[in-house]
Structures are given as structure tokens and as C-alpha cells.
Amino acid sequence: MLGTCTKYSFALCLIVGMIAVSYSASADNLFANYDPCSGAQLDCAPGLKPITKVKPIPGTYPPPTLPSAPLKVRTAPSIASKLEGLGGYNPASWWADCCLPTPAKGQFYAGPKVTFARITGEARRGPDLTAFQTSIVNFDDHLNLPKSGIPIWSFEAKYQLRPRWGIKYSFTPIQLEATGTPRTAFNFGGQTFAPGTQLFSKWERYEHRAGLFFNINRSLSSQTSLFADWISQQDKLMVGGASGIGASVTWNDTKNMAMLGLEFDKCIRNYHGNTLAFSGKGGIAFLNDNIGYEAEAALSYLIPIRTGRFGFIKGGYTFANFKKEKGHELFGTVIDGPFVQVGFLF
DSSP states (O other): HHHHHHHHHHEEEHHHHHHHHHHHHHHTTTTTTBOOOTTBBBBSTTTTOOOOOOOTTOOOOOOOOOOOOOOOOOOOOOHHHHHHHGGGGOOTTTTTTTTOOOOOTEEEEEEEEEEEEEEEEEEESSEEEESSSSEEEEETTTTOOOOOSSSEEEEEEEEOSSSSSSEEEEEEEEEEEEEEESSEEEEETTTTTTTTTTTEEEEEEEEEEEEEEEEEOOOOEEEEEEEEEEEEEEEEEEEEEEOOSOOOOOEEEEEEEEEEEEEEEEEEEEEETEEEEEEEEEEEETTHHHHHHEEEEEEEEEEEEEETTTEEEEEEEEEEEEEEEEETTTEEEEEEEEEEEEEOOO
């Protein structure tokens, strides 16, 4: 089932990417005279200046140009010149003439996203009873849950409340299940599961995120934002005997945490009204015995639809590590992998 979903998800993303590229190629002439940021029509192609004809007023002539002696000025190196040289290492100054489309006040930035993830996790509910079994349950070794190539769907949306302030929300559901035998004995919730026993395992997670972001730095070609999110992860882990044999243990755990981080967007190139851009973000989560961090890097391609509105396709790599440990209870997951996202800026 998961393999079929992965194939269809990959085919869908590939088709969307081909449509976007073909649309971009066929729209070279259509968007050749449109501004790459606002989508407004120009009198000439971007990067060129229109030719104007000005008739001189009768009786007026340009002032004569007087020859002047060349001046030789030699300046001593200063701290300012050295700092200016170091400025070349600042990514915000790269491709300064490139125009980055960003949401204006009252605009949305939204779209679905699929991550082809690799998942590792562990859980503990209760102390070790003997030296021959462990209370730390591994998703792979003990529960046989799928580990790689797992399509995870999510939806993300942003709304620009003010020129520099905005809100965002995302929702990510995850569901994995498997049947197999544990490699070693383990104890979970007071129940002992021996190696070779047929087990049915199921893990569900529903993650909600809501937060604020503030544009701390905005230029024609780049944008840096500070964000603060509230994250709620509702986990449900069920372990029991296959075909109803033996008792089963179900654990519902909810993690509520805050996350602070930075997000950076940079325009790389404008191509006949379309825009290639880089984006990266990272954050640290904490609160209520939770700790975690995540990072993401991606490239996006924006295609103007009409004035001030764009369609986009985005692809990159994401990594997230969240863990909660309190007493004899532990629940931690690591999710990473490439992702593809499509959507609109409207």
C-alpha cells in the first residue's frame, strides 16, 4: 500500500514539475514584458530602459563642456573599505539586482506538501524489569514499522496581516502500521513481548502548528524573518498480538511545545517574469519536558499568473527531531527526507 502511494505521489509531483517547466518555456514571450515582482506590464523587457524622444526647446542649447585637468587622488585604506570587502560574504548582498516576489498585505502563500521521509523512533513507558529485556521500544527493531520511503502529506498556509507581520498554520497527519516479530524481548506499559511473537503495531500522529512571523529585514532581493510557533503533536502508539492473540497496550501522548527560529529567502534569478529563489529555515523547540530542532533548505520556482499573483513549485530537504522524556516515559522521533510542494501566492 505504501509503495503504491509513493509511486503515485512521485508521479504526481513529476507531472506538476513538467507542467510548470513547460508553462514557463511557453510563457517566455507572454511574460517578457512583465515586472518579475509585481507582475505589472512594462513598456519594455525587464532589465532594459525604454527609448524616449525629446525635442529641444527652440532657442536653447546644451551648455558647453569645458576641458578640465585630470586629478589624481590617492586614498588610504580605511576600516569602512575593509568592512565593505567583508560584505561580499553576506548572502543577502548576492544577486542584489534580482527581484524576490513576497506576499503583500492581505495576501496568502499556501499549498500542499509531500515528504518522502525516513522515520526512526523510540518509546518507553515504564522501567526495566530485568536485565534480559528493555523498556525502550525501537520502531524498527521491535515494532517493524516502515523506516524509509514513507510519503507524508501536509498543508501549509501563511497570511500577511501587515507589511512586516503575518500568521501561519500547518497540519501534518502520519499513520504507520506493521505486522512482524521483535528481534529482542521488550517491555511496554507493563506488558512483556518475547522475540518471535507475532505483533501488530500502529503509530498515529496529528501535528498542528500555528504561529507568528516578523520580517526583520526586507530588501528587493531577500527577506529574513523571525518566527514563533506553537506545536501540538498528538501521538498514539498501539502494540499487541497479531490476530488478537495476547493483550495489547495503547499509549496516547500529547506534546505541546514552543518553537523559535529564523527563515531566510533569497532571489537567485529572474527569467522572463519567472523567479528562481532559495529558502532556508531552522528552529529550536522547547517547553513541557520537550526538546527538538528542525532545519530545511529548498529551491522554489515562481511563475506569474496575473498582477501580484504567482504559482510556485518548491523542492528541498527537511530534518526534524523531537523528543519528550519525563520520568519513565519517553517518546522521540526523527523525520528527514526530500520534499516537494506546489501552491500559490495570491
